[in-house]
Amino acid sequence: MPSTSVLPPTAAAPDAPNAAPARASAVGTSAAADRALSEPAASPSATRRPVPRVLSIAGSDPSGGAGIQADLKSIAAHGGYGMAAITALTVQNTQGVWAVHVPPAAFLAQQLDALSDDISIDAVKIGMLGDAEVIAAVRSWLEKVRPAVVVLDPVMVATSGDRLLQESAEAALRGLLPLADLITPNLAELAMLMDEQEADSWPAALEQGRRLASVTGATILVKGGHLDGGSCPDALVNTGGLLSEEVVVLQGERVPTRNSHGTGCSLSSAMATAQARLGDWEASLRQVKPWLTAALQNSALLGVGRGNGPIHHFHHLQPPASALGFADILWAEAQPDLEAIYSLQFIRDLTDGSLAENQFAYYLAQDAIYLNGYSRVLARASALAPTEAGQLFWARSAQQCLEVESELHRTWLSTRTVEPGLGPVTKSYVDHLTAASASGSYAVLVAAVLPCFWLYAEVGKTLHAEFLASGAPADHPYSAWLRTYADEDFAAATRQAIALADDAARRGSEDERAAMIVAFRQSCRFEVEFFDAPRHHA
Numbered sequence: 001m002p003s004t005s006v007l008p009p010t011a012a013a014p015d016a017p018n019a020a021p022a023r024a025s026a027v028g029t030s031a032a033a034d035r036a037l038s039e040p041a042a043s044p045s046a047t048r049r050p051v052p053r054v055l056s057i058a059g060s061d062p063s064g065g066a067g068i069q070a071d072l073k074s075i076a077a078h079g080g081y082g083m084a085a086i087t088a089l090t091v092q093n094t095q096g097v098w099a100v101h102v103p104p105a106a107f108l109a110q111q112l113d114a115l116s117d118d119i120s121i122d123a124v125k126i127g128m129l130g131d132a133e134v135i136a137a138v139r140s141w142l143e144k145v146r147p148a149v150v151v152l153d154p155v156m157v158a159t160s161g162d163r164l165l166q167e168s169a170e171a172a173l174r175g176l177l178p179l180a181d182l183i184t185p186n187l188a189e190l191a192m193l194m195d196e197q198e199a200d201s202w203p204a205a206l207e208q209g210r211r212l213a214s215v216t217g218a219t220i221l222v223k224g225g226h227l228d229g230g231s232c233p234d235a236l237v238n239t240g241g242l243l244s245e246e247v248v249v250l251q252g253e254r255v256p257t258r259n260s261h262g263t264g265c266s267l268s269s270a271m272a273t274a275q276a277r278l279g280d281w282e283a284s285l286r287q288v289k290p291w292l293t294a295a296l297q298n299s300a301l302l303g304v305g306r307g308n309g310p311i312h313h314f315h316h317l318q319p320p321a322s323a324l325g326f327a328d329i330l331w332a333e334a335q336p337d338l339e340a341i342y343s344l345q346f347i348r349d350l351t352d353g354s355l356a357e358n359q360f361a362y363y364l365a366q367d368a369i370y371l372n373g374y375s376r377v378l379a380r381a382s383a384l385a386p387t388e389a390g391q392l393f394w395a396r397s398a399q400q401c402l403e404v405e406s407e408l409h410r411t412w413l414s415t416r417t418v419e420p421g422l423g424p425v426t427k428s429y430v431d432h433l434t435a436a437s438a439s440g441s442y443a444v445l446v447a448a449v450l451p452c453f454w455l456y457a458e459v460g461k462t463l464h465a466e467f468l469a470s471g472a473p474a475d476h477p478y479s480a481w482l483r484t485y486a487d488e489d490f491a492a493a494t495r496q497a498i499a500l501a502d503d504a505a506r507r508g509s510e511d512e513r514a515a516m517i518v519a520f521r522q523s524c525r526f527e528v529e530f531f532d533a534p535r536h537h538a
C-alpha cells in the first residue's frame, strides 16, 4: 500500500494530457472565453466523447443522495465514466448534516494531480468545497490543468439548512467563479454570490443571473427549485453571445415530493456529462431537465430515509415489466398517490398533533361506515377466490373489518359527537368497490380492494416512525391512534393480500391485468381523497 505521503505518479505520460502551462487566472473572464483566446477551437471529436470521463470534486454524503455519491450516479445515468476526488466527509442522512470533516487540502491536491497526470478529463463538476484552503487547492489545479468543461455548483447550505461552506470561505469561492464555464447556484446561493438580497420572483432571479453572468463571463444556470407555485423553471443565462439568446428558459412542472435531497448535485454533474458529449449547454439542459423531473417523480420508489429522500437517478433503467412481479407494477403505480397523501394537510396535522378534533372525528366516523361496505366487498372476494387459502383470507378479513368497525364505535367514537351521515367520498369509494365486485372478475376485485390494505399500511408505518422519531411526546393528542399504526398483524395481512393479487394477475388474461391496474389506481385515488375528505366535509 502506498503511504499517504507518496506523490502521484508523474513520470508516465497521460493518455492524452490535459496539462496546459499554468496561466494567471483572468478575473472577470470565463474559462471558456479565456480558452477561446489562447487555443484553437477544439474539433468536435476531441470534445464530444461517447463516454465522457467526468471528475467530481465534491463532498461525501454517506446516505448516497447528494455529494459525490449523487454525482457518480448522475454521471453514470448520463453515460459518463465517473471519478471522484473527495473534498470533505459529512455525517449526513436524509434529515440533516450532523458533522463535517475536511481532510488536508494538500492531500486533495495530490489526488487531483494523480488523476490529471494519468487520465484525460473531459469535464469537471465542482460541488462542496468546505473551506478556503480546499478552494485554493482546487483553484491552482484548475489553472494548471484547464479542463475542457468546468461546472461549478456553489454549494453553501444543504437542503436541511446546514452549512457546507465556512462563511469565511465565501470570498474565496467568488474568486473561483471565473474559472467555471457553467455556474449552477440556487436562489440563495445566487444572492450570496452577488452580495445582494435573495430574488423573490423568477424575473428578479433571471436579472440577478444576468448580472452574475456579466461579472464572471460564465454561463449561469438559474434554478427555480426554491420558487413557490406549481411550475419549476430553469434558465441558462450568458451575456457573451454563447447561447441562442441571452436568457434561455426551460419550463418544467413542479413534482410534489419532499425527495429533493441532492437535486442540485445531480443536475450539475449531469450537465457536465451531457456537455462533454453534446458540446451545447441548451441541448444539455433539454436532455437533463426531463431526466431530473422523472428522477423526482420516481423518488418514492427508493424508500430511503424519513426526511428529504434522494431522487431516483436510474429510474430509466428499471427492470423490464416482464422481470417484475405484478405487485411491483402496482406499487409503482401507487407512488404519486402515496406522495399526495404525505403532502395532505390532514396527514401533516395528524402527525404533528395540530389536527382539529372535528376533522379527526369525521375521519373516524367515515372510516366506520367505509369498513362496513368494505367488509361486504371482501366477502364477495372470498366467494370468488379460486383457492381455499384465498377464500379463507378474504372471509377472515371481512370479519375483521366488522370487528374493527364495532371497536371504533365502542371506543373512539363513543366519546365524540359526529354526524353519522355517509360522506360523499366514502360513498364514491364504496360504490367503486361494489362495482368492481359486480364485474365478476376476482382479479379486478382483488386489485380494487388492495390499496386499502397497502397504502394504509405504508402510511401507517411512516407516520408511526415519524411519531417515534419526534420522541413520541406524551401530550400528543393523537398518540394513542398513531400507536395503532404499528400493528404487525395488519402488516402481515397486507403482505398476504399483495401475494393474492400477484397470484390473481398470474392466473388472469392480459385484458384482466390491464383492468386490474385501472381498478387499483382508482382505489389509490380514493385513498387520497378519503384522507382529504375531513378538510372539506367535517
Ligand SMILES: Nc1ncnc2c1ncn2[C@@H]1O[C@H](COP(=O)(O)OP(=O)(O)O)[C@@H](O)[C@H]1O
Binding pocket: 185, 186, 187, 223, 224, 225, 226, 232, 233, 234, 252, 253, 254, 255, 256, 257, 260, 262, 263, 264, 265, 267, 292, 293, 296
Ligand atoms: N419539486 C421539484 N419539481 C421539479 N423540479 C425540481 C423540484 N425541486 C427542484 N427541482 C429542480 O432541481 C434542480 C435543483 O434545483 P434547486 O432546488 O433550485 O437547487 P438546489 O438543489 O441546489 O437547492 C433544478 O433543476 C430544479 O428545477
Ligand SMILES: Cc1ncc(COP(=O)(O)O)c(N)n1
Binding pocket: 058, 059, 060, 061, 066, 067, 068, 090, 092, 127, 128, 155, 157, 158, 159, 160, 164, 260, 261, 262, 263, 264, 265
Ligand atoms: C456532501 C454534500 N454536498 C452537497 C450537498 C447539497 O445537496 P442538497 O442541497 O441537495 O442537500 C449535500 N447535502 N452534501
